[in-house]
Amino acid sequence: MKKIVPLAILLAVTQVACNDAKQEVVKKVPEINQQTVTNDVTYLASDELEGRATFTPGITKAAEFIAKRFKEAGLKPLDGLQSYEQSFSLYNVKADSVAVNLNGEAISSENVAVATSNEMLNWDDSTPVALTVIGKDDDFRAKVGELNQRGGSNLVVIDPAHEGMFKRYQAYFGGGLNKFEINTNNTLVMVVTPLTDIKSLAVNVTNTVKTQALSNVVGVLPGKSKEVVLFSAHYDHLGVDEQAEGDKIYNGADDDASGTTAIMNLAQYYRDQGDNQRTLIFSAFTAEEIGGYGSKYFSTHIDADNIVAMVNIEMIGKPSKFGAGKFWMTGYERSNLGPLMNESLKSINTEIYPDPYPEQRLFYRSDNATLARLGVPAHSFSSTQLDKDKHYHKASDDVASLDLESMTQVIKSIAIGSQALVDGKATPTRVDTSKVNKSGLIY
Known part of the structure; x- marks a missing residue:
């Protein structure tokens, strides 16, 4: 005989079950914390790292720190590597x-x-x-x-x-x-x-x-798809000028400890979110300042056809000409990545602006150009006012020159703007390689 359950008890049990179900489907809301951002950029731009010049002990310390942060974020090494360091040599x-x-x-x-x-x-x-x-x-x-x-x-x-x-x-x-x-x-x-x-x-x-040895630092957050969204920045800078009077260390806080800090915090953000459809790769490139060799090596050891977008973050430590927390993108017209990201950014009433300094040819002056030459929708995202920045490639480019609140807001906006890419809901058009200047063969 079927036992009759009182209606009051049945309703109570149903309510508890519904509450449990709600708890199961509610996602953890990730956070990009200004204090963590501050801690990261402060260390990378500290005198201890002596300007992170390629082939120096300072850049080795930086690489170790980035690898530690990638491990904390639960990233895996790139396929075929035993560690986060992608090592190679230059003559x-x-x-x-x-x-x-x-x-x-x-x-x-x-x-x-x-x-x-x-x-x-x-x-x-x-x-x-x-x-x-x-x-x-x-x-x-x-x-x-x-x-x-x-x-x-x-x-x-x-x-x-x-x-x-x-x-x-x-x-x-x-x-x-x-x-x-x-x-x-x-x-x-x-x-x-x-x-x-x-x-x-x-x-x-x-x-x-x-022969000189150097390393990129690369971490992977596997997704359900083999399609890749690449977040990158360069972690090298200019080192120490022994001939300079006064401050001799080129700390490179904005250029590009700020971008490197962004990718470390984005890695943690998407790891905390925990449901990326596409595979996410976070790469801190070496040797950008001496010719972009880190990104060049990386590009020859990955299938560029699988990379649906490259978000290269370059100098976001100061407010842009469009205001604090605002940023812009190089090569805006070369793909529809900007408009796609702007669809997501409507939710926070902001947008990505086209590069306001086209005469500077900035599309070719960072690591994105290497991947763009392979057809990847690869662009650099920045807030620098390059025409007015008194600290660019100077020893005064230190943490004191940054606006950390603005920088943190840019990172948050990049996270939100990239969400549809990460979820596999947006796929930007490829770059027309016939319209991208090839890399030089001699120098």
């Missing part, structure tokens, strides 16, 4: 001796600059070398840029009117080139001379090649 190729003779006349080393990946150069009249003349009225940067895109062996004779610009390139090349491969025969030999008709040449260069 530094630096001229040891240079001798150039044109039309039987020895050229002073003060008027010669060499950029090459070769251990040695021994050119003579039989060597297939392309000659380029940069005349008084020519666009120096444009002509050299074209050669960099083309590659090969190039002799460039430069009218003395361009001596000032030549000296800048000479100083840059003087530190040596960092290369993944050597002896690729991609070379520039630049000579300041009034000569334009080169009938004979002799170029002899001996280089010192040094």
